[in-house]
Amino acid sequence: MKTLFFIALVAMSHFFVAAQECNNVLKGQVTDYHSKLELDDATIFIIENNRETKTNKNGKFRFDDLCSGTYQIEVSHPECTTIIVDVQVQGTTNIDIKLEHHLEELDEVDVVGDAIRNKTKSAQEEKLKLKTLELYSAGNLGDALKELGGVSSLNTGANIVKPTIHGLNGSRVLILNDGVRMQDMEWGDEHAPNIDINSAGSISLIKGASALQYGGDAIGGVIVMEQAKIPVKDTLYGKTLLSGVSNGRGGNITSELTRAFGGGWFIKGQGSYKRLGDHEAPDYILSNTGVQEIGASLQFGKNLFTWGWDARYSYYTTEIAILRASHIGNVDDLIRSINNGEPEIIRSFTYDLQNPRQEVKHHLGKLRFYKRFEGLGKLNVQYDFQNNRRFEFDVRRGEEDDRASIDLELTTHTISTDFKWDAKEDYKLQVGLLGRYQDNFANPSTGVRRLIPDYNKYDLGAFVTGEYRVNDQLLLEAGLRYDFSQIDADKFYRTSRWEERGYDQEFQDLVVQDLGTDLLVNPVFDYHNVSASFGLSNYFQDGSNLKFNYALAQRAPNPSELFSDGLHHSAARIELGDLRIDSETSHKFSASYHKKFDHWGFNIEPFANWISDFILLEPADVEFTIRGAFPVWEYRQTDARLLGVDVNVEADWLSNLNSEHQFSLVKGTDTENNGALINIPAANFRNKLTFTKPQWNDFEVSLVSNYVFRQNEVPDNIMVFSPEQQEEVLLEINTPPDAYHLLGLDSQMKFPLGKSTVLTTALRVDNILDIRYRDYLNRQRYFADNLGRNIILQLKLNY
């Protein structure tokens, strides 16, 4: 029976096709994928015969008098993504078409490039687009982020740049690298993020802890690096970017290639290599400041609207030479360096990377799966793995130069899942869970006492965030998160230190083994942290936008704050953690008001951050060792207040001449002692004048001026006994350098070299006037000037 029916069907269809009767009907309905609402005014276009119609109020459409056969129809709607569907028309054919009705939901949308959506709706948020990132191809993440208001950096020379948001850095700033929270020993002041800036498609910066989906401890903020979206179509494209850098006499090359298929499959590879020799200050060579960096990543997966998965592996390694003159022996050496005004060791230029230097390797693997449920939302599941290995090589006696003084290996496994209900137009809800295991291994074969001990760390987190659209103008969002973390360390203390800290009174039960002069201790500490966020965003009739956000964040102390115990040669100081340190709690209020007029616009963003039990590292005491006197820097907790404002003004003077003006100010106060906080960035004022002439091969030139004020609010200097001078002397470690003004230039032009190949040339000059300056937030300011003039020439080929 079945067979017979089949034969009949085949025969019949043959008959229809042969007859080419053109009285078939195609009708259907277009609905929103999430809400299932009918979409009116959607355009249905039949590519084969150029016929077009629109849907009515009920989302319905109809074509009459079609010949039978297969057609490609294009369905578009002003608020939706255009799709193309194949349809077989025979007799009266009925199809249901579902459109993706969220333009901001760009996860799976068919665009390449730098379209970025906001991570939060009410927090202060800024973005760096691919175009800006590319200018920093031979630089680093921290420098690129300084283009944004409220961002500064804590530097150790020019190669180690830690992003600082509203005056906070390190463990208070989370970095999300393609959905993976970086675990790269961010607790060290001289540890830069282990990320190749060329691997990012765009960067969003959230100034505060409001984006609870990423973590509850982002008291400073969150940096979200994302990959460019890969289109769901058959295509092959790539780019190669070559930069030559005058200061350091080297350069950078980066290349990437993406292959995508219509079925959603894609594969993308990227690699970069950077090599610079010694940098130069205006008057001298900064001996031993070269760098080598290699980054590579491979990503593949299947990327459909309804479901998909992807796997990514990235590798990053860098070798950074540290200014030779900054490696010193004791406080007298430091006093001498401060008084000299010029580094003690200036050699001729070399590409060699000698000691002191750092060598870091970071592996990151990620597997992600997502599935979208019709009329409901989207489920994400992710597993990621990170391995971070850090070597620090010191200037050592004997044949020890190739033996690291610090050798740490940090391994992290994270599994996380979240579900987002986004079917309804007026509210969205997201819930998520996270589990993380981390293992730190400090290799004892260094022959130097461990600065950071072996530890295991366990984290569990859960969050819920939601947003509610009250009306077209007003949107509310709120979130709540809980994090548990446990740290289980095995640490050797000198018995003398254990007693001097008073730990024998409070923590004697943690001692596992007494080795005479040393004690093996096993501290296990639990932390329970709650974070919350509430905010609103309102659009006024005149087009201006007001946002307000309150974020409560708690952060557990990092291993450095708890366990640091040793001598830092680069700073000639003994750093001591404290086992008694508990979580710090921040209450941050921020607002942002944005208004745009015909020819200009402005954005003003004030904030106030009250942090109770703020953890900070400050000089407290002096200790004598065989090497002489050393200031002791101790971690302690206090109450702090950070107040500040970022102002941004943009103006169009002529059709091809515009300017941008940015001002940022942060004031940090230790409210318990009523003194200034250490390492708070000075106010800065940045101005940029841009001239564009699209007719001249998209010619664009900008003059950039950056004025950094002197930081007048610093903690007091300390008195130390100098064995060399046989008296108490003032150690000017907190004296800030003078204000400075730098001029820079950016220019670029584009040359089409074929149908899909474009060559872009760019010229960038930093510190045009080659002025001498030192920056308060550069840890090497005691030893040497910052970089002099730097000319960067870039060639970019898109194909």
Next chain:
Amino acid sequence: MKTIKLLAAFLLANLVFVSCSDDDSSPEPVNEEETITTMTVTLQPTGGTAITLQSRDLDGDGPNAPVVTVSGNLAASTTYSGSIVLLNETETPAEDITEEVEAEDEEHQFFFVTTGNIASVDYTDQDGDNNPVGLTFDLTTGDAGNATLAITLRHEPKKPNDGTLSDAGGETDFTETFNLTVE
């Protein structure tokens, strides 16, 4: 169905990863090979008893300050031949660091800064480039009275230098000031 399989694979992979990386063995103590804990200076007059000056800090960079001892008073207007021994007493038996300094004498130099009644301190040894090292020296006292002798070992100083610490630069490996009485 595919979805579930993939999910299961995920979880399984994670389980395997986590379970195999758990080790609870306690860490080994670090063998601190480079630390200098003790400097002993022997001042030998021609005939008579040697005077020893010692600075000893058994907890290294720990909180305890070095213990400084001087075995006796110096005689006025006398020349002593001095020698320096450096030890790392955190190891048993104590490691002799003097040998390391000798082996790398081009990269090391002792500096002597005096106040009061010490007439002179002169180097009596040289490195391969004929620059002074200071492991041995002659110290000549002046009239009776008080004196201080500060001894500093610098690693990678500028060599040759004018004999002052500020001109030499480098990093301080060891420094101590001894209070002496000349009688």
